[in-house]
Amino acid sequence: MSARRPTTPVFAAFGLLLALAGGAAVHAAARAPAEAARIAASAALVRDLGLTDLALFTEARFTRHPALADLATAFMDAPAALDHFPSGSLMPPPEPGQIGQYGQSALGVSAQEIAR
Amino acid sequence: MKHWLRRQRALADYTLAAAARRKGKNIALVAVFSVVVFAVASAMFFAAALRTEARAVLAAAPEMIVQKLTLGRQEMIEAEAIEALRAIRGVAGAEGRLWGYFYDRINGANYTIMVAPAGEAAPAPGHVRIGEAIPKARGFTYATAPLFLSRHPGDLQKFVVDQTFGSESALVSADLVVMNEADFRAFFALPAGKFTDIAVRVRNEREIGTIVEKAARVLPEARFVTRAEIGRTYEKLFSWREGILTALAGAAMLAFAIFAAEKASGLSAEEAREIGILKAIGWDTRDVIAMKLWEGALISGGAFLIGTLAAYGHVFLAGGTLFAPVLKGWAVLYPDFPLTPAIDALQLTTLGLLTVVPYTAAVLVPIWRVASADPDRAMR
């Protein structure tokens, strides 16, 4: 009689995709306990060794330990040091307004006073 | 209801039959669209996984780190500072930390060499525990290979590897070399009584602000980094990147929609004529609009599903291999870390809306006028 309706294969494909999406959700849920255990083990290592940063970008001091870097760290080597690591484009500069943005000055002036 | 469903299915049939007339072009459209979605969704999943891990793992970081700054540069801090900090009320303990970077001339990699804090089993003299990326970077072929470090030409220090941290903790330990304090001081020619920084534990986390104030009075030249700030740094890193990603995604989808609108805006005489014919044979404006909505939804919805599913597989099953070069940058070492499947529903919904709505609107807008015209007029 008539040929197969075009919606049949297309809707079936969508159904398949949705089923896969469901499968992905199930996969995520199934992996959750193992992942939680793994993360807990990592956290234990962090606590034992007293670590503060992720080893994501190992090129330079301020990319390897961004949490301990301040605005001046990137310029430690030279006042006008330009960003020459590709990871610099992925790392935002440290947030201003933290205590010790440039470190406490010798006169003991706080960051808020400087901002004012 | 059944009537409505049948009507929708018949409209979708027509849409697909009409689209099949230019099969190649439409398949290419879906393919390209899917690739765009794939790229954005991959980045999204990757960032979400890292953020989940960072949050959980760095919650165990020390409550406060104290650094000494001189002339804006970080300097070694003296042991007296440790005593001064211990004296502050509310401080449960303070330990000097010894760590630094070692640039390995042999392969251009940067290692983080550190000493295990007191209380943690330190390696024996001449022994080290290393992260999983180091054997790979040095091309160790057997498990008991020793680690040779050379500080300058002609120098060679041998260390026996006790243990290699597994890739489960690679995200925090990949480039670590944990050694014994005496070895560390000898290696870096550091006199006793100097430390890189000080890790402080406090009794009550809510007191941290007060303790920082007191510490600042005691050590005016020091810089203090609290655990909250550490967390914020990484939150900021991931949300900044995601903000950029969303902006890029929005821009990409908008560009795509504009491209689609551009193609359709001339509303070819052929298409206008066809809509006129449909209206003349009994379709009303609603039917024509519904048909166009199907077209927009099938293409963008299909691209979204395909792209997102491929992204999930790419990131969580294949470990995000396409990103590695981008993230690795110039670093010789790159952690081979597993990624936790973590999906942010809000983000996924946003991506879905960004994918489907602009494209469908772009498909719909050009034909609006023609769809509502008198069929008589449309066909002339």
Place this chain on the structure above:
Amino acid sequence: MITLQDVAKFYNEGRPNEVRALEGVNLALARGGVTVLKGPSGSGKTTLLSVIACMARPSAGRVAVAGEVVSSLPERYLTELRRTMFGFVFQRFNLIRGLSVLDNVLLPSVPLGGERGAVAARAMARLGALGLAEKAQMPVEYLSGGETQRAAIARALINEAPILIADEPTANLDGHLTGRFLEIVAGLKAEGKTVIMTSHDPRIWGAAGVDRVAVLEDGRVGAGGA
């Protein structure tokens, strides 16, 4: 069945390029039977058919179908009416290229949301009656002129409309196909359908099955003989 009272249709009214396609048309068409509207080109035949089939609203006057005035109804109702009452065969047939014959024939049934199996069966039956059953899956651009016309007729009839309207149905065909067309019209008349068409072919005016011929001249309908 269909009455037009003082129907006028202007295009671009009031502007320099104003066209007065119809003026003061009065016409009454009875149920059943075959009516032919004849007139020279430019006399407004196509416009008149559009108005009769509720595809265009008259600028003035009233159109009534089965007693009800329809010319002022909102579009939704007109569309509904168009779907159920009229089947239209265009002068250039206007099939959608790239789709198969069957897909084209099924098109008017899409908005009605009927059960597809039943509608498809009806379509195949009609195509069979018109001699196109084997070509149902063929893309319409491969059909000959006569086959295209018959496919257009099948499309016009898919919703079982009682009134078939055809605009110059044989104008784009070879002469020898006119006879075949008249046979089809006779068959539809036997089914009880009303057929209204325009033509400038004398063989059609004078055909045996034609019940009434109305003359259109300069937008007005003159006296017609039967």
